[in-house]
Amino acid sequence: MSLFKVNEKCNGCLSCVQNCPASALRYQDRGNQRKILHNMGLCARCGNCWRICPQKAIEFGELLKGQWEEVVNMELVRCIVCGSPLYTAKLKNTISEKVEYKMESLCPEHRKTNLFNIWHRLSPKRESKRVESYDYREA
C-alpha cells in the first residue's frame, strides 16, 4: 500500500507534476483517462506537491510522520537459563544447517557456566579430590 495518496478532491490541474523537483510525479493520458503516477523510489519527501496543491488533495501526512513500521516479525530464541534475547529461531536453523552443529540456546555468560559444569562432569579426578578434601576437613 502506497503512503503517498491523492484523494477525490484532485481535479487534475497538474501543479504537483510541474513542481516536483525530483520528477517523482508524472501523468499519463490514455483514451479519455488521465492518470497521475507517483514513484516512491524517486520521491525526495520534500512535501512540495502537498504544499502546492490548490485542492488539498495530496495526503502526505503518513510520509511526513517518519514513523517506524514493522516489516518483519520472527520467533526469538532466549537463553534457557536467564531468558536474555539471543537470536532468531530462523538464524539458529540457518547456522545449525551450515555447520552441522546443534546450537545450545545459552547467552555468553551461561555458555561459560555450562562448559564449566561439563568439564567438572567429565573430570572424575577433580571431583574425587574435592570430596577427599571435604572429608578431611570434616574429620
Ligand code: SF4
Ligand atoms: S496539484 Fe493537487 S489537484 Fe492538481 S493534480 Fe496535483 S493533486 Fe491533483
Ligand code: SF4
Ligand atoms: S514530495 Fe517532493 S519529491 Fe515527492 S512527489 Fe512531492 S514534490 Fe515530488
